Amino acid sequence: MLPKLDPLLHSELRLAVISILSGVESADFTFLRQQTGATAGNLSVQLEKLTAADYITVEKGFKGRKPCTTCRITPSGLEAFNAYIQALQAYLPGAQK
Amino acid sequence: MLPKLDPLLHSELRLAVISILSGVESADFTFLRQQTGATAGNLSVQLEKLTAADYITVEKGFKGRKPCTTCRITPSGLEAFNAYIQALQAYLPGAQK
DNA sequence: TTGTTTGGTTTATAAAATAAACTTGTTTAT
DNA sequence: ATAAACAAGTTTATTTTATAAACCAAACAA
Numbered sequence: 001m002l003p004k005l006d007p008l009l010h011s012e013l014r015l016a017v018i019s020i021l022s023g024v025e026s027a028d029f030t031f032l033r034q035q036t037g038a039t040a041g042n043l044s045v046q047l048e049k050l051t052a053a054d055y056i057t058v059e060k061g062f063k064g065r066k067p068c069t070t071c072r073i074t075p076s077g078l079e080a081f082n083a084y085i086q087a088l089q090a091y092l093p094g095a096q097k
Numbered sequence: 098m099l100p101k102l103d104p105l106l107h108s109e110l111r112l113a114v115i116s117i118l119s120g121v122e123s124a125d126f127t128f129l130r131q132q133t134g135a136t137a138g139n140l141s142v143q144l145e146k147l148t149a150a151d152y153i154t155v156e157k158g159f160k161g162r163k164p165c166t167t168c169r170i171t172p173s174g175l176e177a178f179n180a181y182i183q184a185l186q187a188y189l190p191g192a193q194k
Numbered sequence: 195t196t197g198t199t200t201g202g203t204t205t206a207t208a209a210a211a212t213a214a215a216c217t218t219g220t221t222t223a224t
Numbered sequence: 225a226t227a228a229a230c231a232a233g234t235t236t237a238t239t240t241t242a243t244a245a246a247c248c249a250a251a252c253a254a
Contacts, residue, residue: 002133007210012104016188019190030232066220066231067218088185091116109242127200137202137203138244141201142241162251196254199252204247207243211240215236216233222228
């Protein structure tokens with residue numbers, strides 16, 4: 001039987017966010033928006049879900065005098081991402097068992 | 098910018114079905130149900146969507162005197178699956194660009 | 195023949211993604 | 225100084241999806 005995929009990560013936008021954050025120390029809202037092409041509303045909602053799951057942390061500050069929301073992946077977020085990738089392998093060719 | 102993931106394939110159950118079908122000549126409903134652990138209703142709905150997109154074909158026949166629904170991946174289904182896998186790579190580590 | 199299982203489909207409900215509208219504050223032009 | 229436009233988000237509403245529950249017909253079992 002195929003393994004379950006973490007539903008929190010099996011979402012295009014949330015996966016994109018986690019993937020991006022897994023490769024950098026931090027990224028701000030605007031950067032994530034640009035990289036993913038998501039609307040601000042959608043991104044805001046999905047970041048909230050990732051935060052609620054403790055997969056990321058979100059810090060609100062300022063860059064100059066404009067608000068700036070900085071996101072980071074947490075250790076458990078990274079762990080979940082690795083587990084997701086692992087599980088995903090079973091869905092890819094050359095994994096029939 | 099990260100590539101879009103085909104929404105038809107970016108669904109756990111539909112991806113599982115396509116993944117399984119990509120590795121065999123054909124598979125029947127019951128087999129897919131066992132391999133995926135899906136409920137019959139959910140599987141039925143998702144097979145219909147894959148059929149509507151011409152990613153699979155569904156043939157209704159009999160095995161002995163019991164009904165048997167046989168599913169096969171189509172060439173365009175296989176193509177879409179390969180494209181999906183390709184796009185997915187960008188979401189996996191070691192793809193930061 | 196009455197109930198039970200198999201092999202599904204259809205319909206209803208719950209959850210998710212997305213978009214639209216709104217808020218707060220900032221910069222720009224007048 | 226004031227108004228218009230913009231940036232950075234949030235909130236709420238709408239649409240889409242996924243999932244589950246209910247149902248149906250044929251076969252088999254008692």
